[in-house]
Amino acid sequence: MELNPCLxxxxxxxxxxxxxxxxxxPIAAEIDHQARFPWEVVEAMRPLQYFGIQAPPxxxxxxxxxxxxxxxxxxxxxVSAGVGLCVSVHNSVALYPLLRFGxxxxxxxxxxxxxxxxxxxxxxxTEANAGSDASGVETMAVRQGGDYVVSGxxxxxxxxxxxxxxxxxxxxxPGAKQAAASVLMVEKERPGFLVGEIEELAGxxxxxxxxxxxxxxxxxxxxxxxxxxxxxxxxxxxxxTGRLGIAAQALGIAQAALEAGLRYAKERQQFGRAIASFxxxxxxxxxxxxxxxxxxxxxxxxxxxxxxxxxFGTQAAMAKLFCSRVAREVTNLAVQIHGGCGYSKEYEVxxxxxxxxxxxxxxxxxxxxxLVIARGLLAQPAVGRAx
Amino acid sequence: MNIVVCLxxxxxxxxxxxxxxxxxxxRGQAEGxxNPACKHALEAGLRLKQAQGxxxxxxxxGPPEAQEVLYEALALGADxxxxxxxxxxxxxxxxxxxxxxARAIQAVTPDFDLALLGCHTTDSExxxxxPQLAEELxxxxxxxxxxxxxxxxxxxxxRVSDGFLETxELxxxxxxxxxxxxxxxxxxxxxxxxxxxxQGAVRMLDALAIxxxxxxxxxxxxxxxxxxxxxxxxxxxGVLLTGAxxxxxxELLERYGDRLGGLIGQDLASEEEGHG
Amino acid sequence: MDKAGRDxxxxxxxxxxxxxxxxxxxxxxxxxxxxxxxGELCVLxxxxxxxxxxxEYVAHGADRVLALDHPCLRAYQSETxxxxxxxxxxxxQPRVILVGAxxxxxxxxxRAAKRLHTGLTADCVELAVNDQGLLVQTAPGFxxxxxxxxxxxxxxxxxxTVRPGTFQELPHxxxxxxxxxxxxxxxxxxxxxxxxxxxxxxxxxEQALENAPVxxxxxxxxxxKKKFRNLQELxxxxxxxxxxxxxxxxxxxxxxxxxxGQAGRQIKPQVLxxxxxxxAIQHTAGISGAPFIVAVNKNPGAVMMQMAxxxxxxxxxxxxxxxxxxxxxxxxx
Numbered sequence: 003m004e005l006n007p008c009l010x011x012x013x014x015x016x017x018x019x020x021x022x023x024x025x026x027x028p029i030a031a032e033i034d035h036q037a038r039f040p041w042e043v044v045e046a047m048r049p050l051q052y053f054g055i056q057a058p059p060x061x062x063x064x065x066x067x068x069x070x071x072x073x074x075x076x077x078x079x080x081v082s083a084g085v086g087l088c089v090s091v092h093n094s095v096a097l098y099p100l101l102r103f104g105x106x107x108x109x110x111x112x113x114x115x116x117x118x119x120x121x122x123x124x125x126x127x128t129e130a131n132a133g134s135d136a137s138g139v140e141t142m143a144v145r146q147g148g149d150y151v152v153s154g155x156x157x158x159x160x161x162x163x164x165x166x167x168x169x170x171x172x173x174x175x176p177g178a179k180q181a182a183a184s185v186l187m188v189e190k191e192r193p194g195f196l197v198g199e200i201e202e203l204a205g206x207x208x209x210x211x212x213x214x215x216x217x218x219x220x221x222x223x224x225x226x227x228x229x230x231x232x233x234x235x236x237x238x239x240x241x242x243t244g245r246l247g248i249a250a251q252a253l254g255i256a257q258a259a260l261e262a263g264l265r266y267a268k269e270r271q272q273f274g275r276a277i278a279s280f281x282x283x284x285x286x287x288x289x290x291x292x293x294x295x296x297x298x299x300x301x302x303x304x305x306x307x308x309x310x311x312x313x314f315g316t317q318a319a320m321a322k323l324f325c326s327r328v329a330r331e332v333t334n335l336a337v338q339i340h341g342g343c344g345y346s347k348e349y350e351v352x353x354x355x356x357x358x359x360x361x362x363x364x365x366x367x368x369x370x371x372x373l374v375i376a377r378g379l380l381a382q383p384a385v386g387r388a389x
Numbered sequence: 390m391n392i393v394v395c396l397x398x399x400x401x402x403x404x405x406x407x408x409x410x411x412x413x414x415x416r417g418q419a420e421g422x423x424n425p426a427c428k429h430a431l432e433a434g435l436r437l438k439q440a441q442g443x444x445x446x447x448x449x450x451g452p453p454e455a456q457e458v459l460y461e462a463l464a465l466g467a468d469x470x471x472x473x474x475x476x477x478x479x480x481x482x483x484x485x486x487x488x489x490x491a492r493a494i495q496a497v498t499p500d501f502d503l504a505l506l507g508c509h510t511t512d513s514e515x516x517x518x519x520p521q522l523a524e525e526l527x528x529x530x531x532x533x534x535x536x537x538x539x540x541x542x543x544x545x546x547x548r549v550s551d552g553f554l555e556t557x558e559l560x561x562x563x564x565x566x567x568x569x570x571x572x573x574x575x576x577x578x579x580x581x582x583x584x585x586x587x588q589g590a591v592r593m594l595d596a597l598a599i600x601x602x603x604x605x606x607x608x609x610x611x612x613x614x615x616x617x618x619x620x621x622x623x624x625x626x627g628v629l630l631t632g633a634x635x636x637x638x639x640e641l642l643e644r645y646g647d648r649l650g651g652l653i654g655q656d657l658a659s660e661e662e663g664h665g
Numbered sequence: 666m667d668k669a670g671r672d673x674x675x676x677x678x679x680x681x682x683x684x685x686x687x688x689x690x691x692x693x694x695x696x697x698x699x700x701x702x703x704g705e706l707c708v709l710x711x712x713x714x715x716x717x718x719x720x721e722y723v724a725h726g727a728d729r730v731l732a733l734d735h736p737c738l739r740a741y742q743s744e745t746x747x748x749x750x751x752x753x754x755x756x757x758q759p760r761v762i763l764v765g766a767x768x769x770x771x772x773x774x775x776r777a778a779k780r781l782h783t784g785l786t787a788d789c790v791e792l793a794v795n796d797q798g799l800l801v802q803t804a805p806g807f808x809x810x811x812x813x814x815x816x817x818x819x820x821x822x823x824x825x826t827v828r829p830g831t832f833q834e835l836p837h838x839x840x841x842x843x844x845x846x847x848x849x850x851x852x853x854x855x856x857x858x859x860x861x862x863x864x865x866x867x868x869x870x871e872q873a874l875e876n877a878p879v880x881x882x883x884x885x886x887x888x889x890k891k892k893f894r895n896l897q898e899l900x901x902x903x904x905x906x907x908x909x910x911x912x913x914x915x916x917x918x919x920x921x922x923x924x925x926g927q928a929g930r931q932i933k934p935q936v937l938x939x940x941x942x943x944x945a946i947q948h949t950a951g952i953s954g955a956p957f958i959v960a961v962n963k964n965p966g967a968v969m970m971q972m973a974x975x976x977x978x979x980x981x982x983x984x985x986x987x988x989x990x991x992x993x994x995x996x997x998x
Contacts, residue, residue: 425915482784483775483785484778484779484782484783484784484785487779509928511911511928511947513787514787514788514927514928514947515775515787515788516771516775516787516928517771517774517775517778517785517787519775520743520771520772520775520776520779521775521776521778521779523776524747524776524779524780525779529744529858529859530744530859531859532743532768532772533768545862549768549867550741550768550769551680551681551685551741551767551768551769552681552684552866552867553680553864553865553866553867554863554864554865554866554867555861555863555864556861556862556863556864557859557860557861557862558859558860558862559858559859559860560858569921570921611784612782612783612784612785612817612819612820613784613786613815613816613817614815614816614817614818615813615814615815616801616813616814616815616816617813617814618811618812618813618814619811619812619814627970627971627972627973627974627975627976628974628975628976629965629970629976629978630975630976630977630978630979631965631978634977634979634980634983634984634987635987635991637977637978637979637984638977638984638987638988638991639991641959641975641977641988642991642992642995644975645957645959645974645975
């Protein structure tokens with residue numbers, strides 16, 4: 003059993019960190035304040051294969067393993083969680099399902115643009131009446147000749163304002179709802195594809211989360227991913243991978259908060275000495291570091307399972323559940339260490355604190371993660387398997 | 390065209406933890422990084438290789454961790470990487486270092502056309518290895534180069550030296566050291582890293598493998614001896630102001646107005662006139 | 666022990682004579698070293714139309730001048746100069762060779778040390794002779810906040826470079842007399858392999874930082890490019906110049922030309938304001954000429970704070986902004 007990072011992962015982490023700190027670091031606070039999507043960063047990331055992290059090199063991807071993927075998302079998110087989110091969602095719940103379920107024709111036609119970052123991917127499941135319960139999807143796709151005509155409204159679409167290709171969860175047979183949940187890949191330039199207002203959210207503010215309206219949008223049947231009625235399977239598979247990305251993102255936020263807390267505790271003087279010399283602060287820091295370390299091991303373990311072709315859904319859910327909680331708690335403590343300054347926009351931890359919360363909500367709330375974990379547990383015999 | 394670039398891994402100084410008791414940087418804990426000027430030298434080499442075709446070899450001397458910068462260089466487009474890794478090479482001054490690098494270059498890529506180095510490293514900043522390697526290899530050389538052009542076998546380079554902008558011409562094979570002024574390094578593509586590690590390992594060589602005389606390498610081959618190391622604790626009896634920022638600033642101006650004052654008030658007045 | 670002679674040589678670097686008096690500064694210290702060794706202080710000067718420099722060197726304390734004056738040496742070219750220096754050193758066996766740490770001097774000294782197979786200590790801040798007759802060179806070491814004392818026990822000559830401004834020159838005395846040897850260009854000198862096509866003097870604005878009465882220097886603690894720019898306004902109000910440390914230059918908050926320290930400029934302002942600078946030796950090596958230092962740092966233990974006459978324990982940027990406000994207020998009233 004190898005628990006130490008290998009040289010490749012170490013070099014990868016350094017080089018992503020250098021990129022993130024160099025390109026993203028100077029603007030991370032500003033793009034959060036202004037809720038601005040940093041296209042210039044996308045421009046810089048394109049040739050470096052950030053939009054095809056695990057895609058095969060034949061298609062222009064970087065061909066990295068899943069632990070590497072987690073490291074990339076973690077390091078981007080450590081500097082700007084909103085950009086980490088963009089890259090994570092694009093890779094894990096847009097590109098990955100296309101590569102996994104798409105026909106060779108679909109992959110040839112749609113994947114290169116995604117991999118090169120010419121189109122940013124989005125994943126549209128949530129609706130007014132459908133979130134954790136995917137069976138509530140009301141967006142309809144009615145077959146008319148060689149096309150589907152799609153109508154409906156998707157909300158809280160990450161990358162919504164900037165996406166070039168959206169994986170749309172629709173009902174293809176309005177008669178028998180759940181059986182007919184399907185995924186259509188819709189390019190943004192199709193008539194009837196309308197992007198709504200950008201949401202004013204508490205965190206991840208540089209990511210243009212929006213609604214997407216489909217008004218009699220005609221999409222060729224050739225854009226149906228997998229078979230009709232295959233939607234739930236695609237969705238669940240995508241979310242398993244997506245959860246690794248969100249766990250990595252949460253970890254990156256927590257890591258940033260830990261570092262900020264450490265830095266401030268060493269600098270800040272009270273009662274004539276650095277506050278890091280007080281036991282209470284030391285306890286906070288010790289707890290923060292322990293949680294981050296535990297989360298990292300859990301996440302990499304789930305990634306390693308995926309890389310070795312084993313079932314990883316339960317571990318992915320555990321990693322997402324755990325790391326998102328760690329992010330919330332560690333950012334909370336980091337703000338606490340900073341005192342009043344931590345509540346000010348002058349300091350980074352205020353942003354980390356806002357960014358952390360949503361990791362417990364999107365791509366499956368913590369409650370849903372527990373459901374997934376429990377389902378996996380209960381399906382097994384009570385005596386644990388040898389692992 | 391056959392290019393060899395010498396790279397050094399240096400501690401990331403900005404991150405170095407600092408021992409408040411000894412005043413010493415805790416080197417062991419420092420993350421390593423590619424020395425910035427070396428990175429620019431590598432970039433210059435990569436651009437030449439792209440334009441001319443050929444082969445680019447990267448070479449470093451250091452502990453096993455120095456493999457990191459060589460993998461980074463492979464990811465950026467170097468064709469082969471060699472690490473001189475041998476405890477007998479440790480403690481080398483620039484005299485021994487230039488000897489060792491020369492032996493390695495001659496052992497690994499004797500038919501090289503161009504050797505490139507960073508103009509100085511951030512951890513020692515002597516800038517001596519480039520000139521001394523040029524002597525050891527007996528090559529025409531130009532240092533602190535900011536711009537270069539190759540026509541046939543002739544290099545034309547531009548550099549600033551003591552306030553003079555010089556244009557120099559030299560024939561291959563040659564040696565150049567590169568500043569951080571131009572040749573902005575490219576970023577590492579993720580797939581490049583994957584390829585670098587899939588491609589195979591960094592070649593590790595020891596002192597004997599490069600045919601070095603053990604009397605001339607490492608601490609043994611170095612001319613300088615350290616007598617003692619001390620903290621320049623010529624500390625002044627300074628005054629520390631710890632209050633609120635505004636109060637400290639006012640106190641500074643009140644108490645040291647005479648030290649700061651003359652020139653400040655005067656310049657302020659003339660400045661503000663000028664700026665309306 | 667007496668493998669070498671007792672003389673101390675100084676390389677006569679006369680390019681930029683009026684801005685850069687490092688040769689004269691080395692003569693001052695060289696005199697003390699030569700006295701301690703019981704040898705002569707000798708200047709080696711290479712070039713063309715050297716008359717006035719030879720006189721200057723004698724006036725500033727040289728016991729002997731070795732001059733090689735030839736039109737082909739008009740331009741400073743390190744390959745040829747190295748050959749000449751090395752051949753003369755081999756023939757005359759000086760014990761010590763000191764070279765000013767100009768760009769050219771660094772090249773020349775490094776190449777010559779290699780040819781002579783001897784040690785060279787860069788950027789010495791102190792030079793002395795110990796009781797064994799060895800040159801004790803004090804130089805920044807380990808990239809840390811440390812100074813190292815180095816000797817070169819088994820190799821001769823013992824060589825060192827010294828940055829301009831490290832030592833004080835002696836007052837000149839044009840009555841002084843000393844022997845001057847005008848040497849011929851050696852026969853069979855190989856042509857320089859590096860051809861100098863063009864050399865133009867850059868406008869001397871480069872010296873602004875060196876001559877500024879007030880310098881406002883920012884380090885990593887300024888935290889961002891935007892905040893770093895506030896130093897410009899403060900410098901403007903103070904009639905000073907902005908300088909930077911290596912991390913700030915590396916982060917591209919400030920230009921390479923503003924770098925102060927071992928690899929950058931040596932400054933000697935009447936007042937130095939230092940914002941968010943930790944005080945690594947690579948930086949502090951460049952500020953030894955500042956008699957009054959105001960440092961701002963959140964960490965009172967930072968080396969820079971200990972070097973300061975006044976240290977403000979505070980956020981660098983906030984203090985910069987407060988100073989700007991306060992200065993403007995005082996001006997109005």
